[in-house]
Amino acid sequence: MQAQQKSVRDLKIGESGEIASLSDPEMALKLLEMGCIPGVMVKLNSRAPLGDPITIIVNDYTLSLRLDEAATILLKA
Numbered sequence: 001m002q003a004q005q006k007s008v009r010d011l012k013i014g015e016s017g018e019i020a021s022l023s024d025p026e027m028a029l030k031l032l033e034m035g036c037i038p039g040v041m042v043k044l045n046s047r048a049p050l051g052d053p054i055t056i057i058v059n060d061y062t063l064s065l066r067l068d069e070a071a072t073i074l075l076k077a
Contacts, residue, residue, distance in 0.1 A: 006077070008056060009070040011044035017075035018042075024072040035059045036073055 011017060019038050022028040035058045036042070045055040045062055052067045 006075045007071045008042055008044070008065070008073040008075065009054075009067050011042075011056075011075075013044050013046060016041055016043040019073055020076040021074045022072055023074055027069060027072050031069070031073060034063055035061070036063075042073070042075075 005020070006017065007023075008017070019036060019040050019042060021038055022031055022036065040058060043057045045057050047054050053064050054067065054070055055062050055064050056070070057063075
């Protein structure tokens, strides 16, 4: 039995991961335009006090995402 694939939403502050794919076709275009491209490393930078939104570092810039958006960015195991 395979475990559920890890997403950006699952990262802890300071953790990094390589983008494997984007699971939501409707959101994928928006995320691709913001630099969330498969093969690119992302790092969780911070969380808002209540947990949503989060900021990630992609290609040397900081991007703010809602948790539902972050959950669609799947990481390589």
